[in-house]
Amino acid sequence: MNSTILEVTERIIERSKRSRQAYLDKIEHARRKGPHRGVLSCGNLAHGFAACSKEDKTSLTNMVKANIGIVSSYNDMLSAHQPYETYPQQIKEAVASVGGVAQFAGAVPAMCDGVTQGNPGMDLSLMSRDIIAQSAAVALSHNMFDGALMLGICDKIVPGLLMASLSFGHLPTVFVPAGPMPSGIPNKEKARIRQAFAEGKVGRDQLLEAESKSYHSAGTCTFYGTANSNQLIVELMGLHLPGSSFVNPGTPLRYELTNAAARQVTRLTDLGADYMPIGHIVDAKSIVNGLVGLLATGGSTNHTMHMIAVARAAGYHINWDDFSDISKSVPLITRIYPNGSADINHFTAAGGMALLFKQLLDAGLLHNDVNTVCGRGLEKYTQEPKLVDGQLEWQAGPTESFDPEVVATVDKPFKPDGGVCVLNGNLGRGVIKTSALRDGAGIITAPAVVFEDQFELDAAFKAGDLDKDCIVVVRFQGPKAIGMPELHRLTPPLGVLQDRGFKVALVTDGRMSGASGKVPAAIHVTPEAYDGGMLAKVQNGDVIELNSQTGELILHVSDEELAKRDPKQADLAHHQVGMGRELFAGVRASLTGAEEGACSLFGAQEQVL
Template identity: 65%
Template sequence: MAQLNAKVQQVTDRIIERSGASRQRYLDHLQAALDQGPHRRRLSCGNLAHGFAACSGDEKSALAGSDRPNIAIVSSYNDMLSAHEPYRLAPALIKEAVHAAGGVAQFAGGVPAMCDGVTQGQPGMELSLFSRDVIAQATAVALSHNMFDGALYLGVCDKIVPGLLIGALTFGHLPAVFVPAGPMPSGLPNKEKVRIRQLYAEGKVGREELLQAESKSYHSSGTCTFYGTANSNQMMVEIMGLHLPGSSFINPYTPLRDELTKAAARQVVKFTAQGEDFRPIGHLINEKAIVNAIIGLLATGGSTNHTIHLIAIARAAGILVNWDDFNELSHVIPLLTRIYPNGQADINHFQAAGGMGVLIAELLSAGLLHGDIITIGDDRGLHNYNREPQLRDGQLCWQDSPSASLDQSVLSSCDEPFDPTGGLHLVQGNLGRGVVKVSAVAEEHRVVEAPAIVFDDQDDLVAAFKAGKLEQDFVAVVRFQGPRAIGMPELHKLTPPLGVLQDRGFKVALVTDGRMSGASGKVPAAIHLSPECADGGPLAKVRSGDMVRFDANTGELNVLVEASEFDSRIPLANSASDHSWGMGRELFGGMRRLASASEEGACTLFTETPFS
């Protein structure tokens, strides 16, 4: 094994030092919960009778004592959304497997699961980011009955996995295993999908043709196959050791997928306090595991959403991470994958090329991952994750992953990376701090110096494009999109028109205090600008016609206005229509007021630093 890269060690040490006090308080809380012993002992007879009233006689007998573990199932199942529909049959599989392993499993609770693909560009998208915190709270409600010795978390998509993780870490004294659902089989090639979207944006094809193309792309049960936030979630959870090795990208409704679900159920039983190998999630998710997640994100050109979510997840475990950590790691972590939007392949092609086993082995061999974390694999360390599952005569087993990628155009090596640095950079200057995803942006488009055109609503930009008013070099400044303003919706709706203008030869870029998405693509976008406009951030001082320089390579983001003049400007008011009501938005006013800054996780759950 190679010696750990010096920069990876340096960043990890800095996070450990920065987090020392808050992490210790988190661990103290965890230990206090552990000292109470199996939690059903603390329930009164009336409490316990309510807790197992619907169980079978055998299950009641088992739960009346404390020797047999009770496993909570927390699931994001619904049958409208393709990614979550495969969890329909999982509870029955899990209960059977847990029973065979000597325990009991109860469906503790469901969590909401909304789809950014459905709400993209719609009012419902303004609930999306905060749904993560609702999911964390729903997870806590499910576990608050104090009946459980371990938990299985069933979730896949954008805000669901981060929300489940935050909730699970709040119950950090319990062992936890995450159960993926898998991606749908490949559909319409991504290049063709993008072509049709851009033709529609130009008015060259109609809604019928667009819907036909989208339906061929998103066509069955399972996650979307592009490398957005959902599949970045799965990578992240596996590289932190919370999935079984190689289980993230096995298609749903296959015998192998079902056996992996049952194996995950058996695995969590091994790690309860009643067993001999106790592994609570609060010990598994430490500073090294969080650094591994960041490294995986950078090496795969993953979703920009995790520059927010990982910070919130880390804070739930008393760990303090910021964008400087992402940026410094990005300069030493090579880009090893080309998965749409960073290439034309999809997640099934990545899996076929060797998937997570090859990726993890490659990073470990180059000294770019912490191999000594605790995982939920049979062997405690991450070195166990260079293997992939298969069925032999109907029995689940693991074999060594390929020694190298089977398709170098999709998954490369540290010796011959697609880019010597990672896919995310910090941007900063007199407009604040933010992030940019560069892995899908061609080198010739990474530097833009052009006049600003200011919008306070994404629909206004789309209307200006359709009216032919954007046929020029410009920087689109889309303001008042942050968490406190309107809940920080994704602005992926802007990708097709901006992509069309870039293809026409114009220099274009996006600068916003909102989000893009896991599908952030070929147009340079400085996003998550903090402080946000609703907090008086400098982006609210920019006026149409101001020259803006955005260099995604160096991380420079400045409005080219004399400092004295810019400082003296009064931030302009939000001119957009009211976003505080309709489609449930009126119920989230309190969360908008509580939301922390983007670099603090845009989180509503903690009114102060956790464990302070």
């Protein structure tokens, strides 16, 4: 086992001893002998199964059959979640086939950063994760269930469902993916047309045509952003069936994997001899396994917040130093856009999850002594699901890459490290994703050009004010300020400047998305400008140094000068009213900093844990 991985795991365990034990005590207290509905009064139970069939009522009354709660993020607007429309009925039939009952417990909201990008609704995006967790908790709160199936894929949805599932950590829980859409226009071509549009070289009709060819059918977007990072992490943590993350929707294999997931959760309930709740699967080792997989594949920087919040829900405290140390020990062994030209379907064709598991296990980078929804250990995850004469089987996965340009080896990786670096300096702490950067791009010292709003940058770009070496500072984008929207719409203009030969970078207390690419971006800077961060004192022309090799983020202004400056005060009213944003004032005010997960849920729990 890699010594650094062991060291990071041990220090997470040590720093979390008290809170993890309190968590385990909590979920053990929640556990009851036999079905939880057994503690319900007759009136409670009658309400709980009033709409069920006579047969299901008998099953639930006799307390001998498992009742599985289904929580879904289905909606028609999200391509990734549209396939879930038919899953509840399918799951009910699959559970019934093995003598159980399944009820649709509730739905959770699911919004898409791709739709809200650059629009007012984006200000709700990160906060929706905590609302999703609360919504799923409401769905499970009726005490009717012996296990749960979580249906979700995209950005904030899976972390929210994970947090809720861990709150009900005494319940066996399996996550059920729906898979990516088939490949469309190459991602590099999409990026080229976006930049051409930013320069005014193509019109909106050409841009829309390209975007429509990229996002063209049901399923997850095919680039390696937060949605697909979610799926990879959940499988690395043992919460998916092996090889189920990236099977396309609407295929026979996808259908049978969903049936298998539904049946599998019934085998893990407290009614049988193989009880395995999610709170006993998600431990320090499985969390570290998720981080290793994320970093080895150049996954989304959003998880430098999400995984902190997820770990907290399981009683663990992790921080950016844990990410950084793992990143230094884990090589980058995949090239998936924006880290390369391949998409997630190409990754699957090159060997996919089975090969990734094998490589990381053989190199001693994954803990193998972990629980999963399929039993103890990760060997089964080196296998691939196949349909043989219509029957689902798992067969030995590949031992070598079918495309070394997409999946490399640990011995000969694309980069020696995992591509996430923690930055420190008098500007605060932040993270930078380096896996997609050109050589040397992660080191820049240049004058600052300061914006209080991402939309101000467009006018400056079009006026030519950014045609120079510069570090663009976009501040007052943090959690407490406006909910920490994603700023990925800044990528095309900054990419254009880079292509023109200028050295540019971004420094922000906002997010830059799972699709962060070739522009060096120091993101999630904390403390945020709104909450006393030094970013609020930066002025145009101040020299900033960003160095991803040394991990420095330095404002080259003397302490004496900085002491004289009053922090800038931003007018944020237009970000806090409209499009429902006024309803989230309480959530914004209670959000923690980025390194604490930008979370509003654990204030009271901290006093308990």
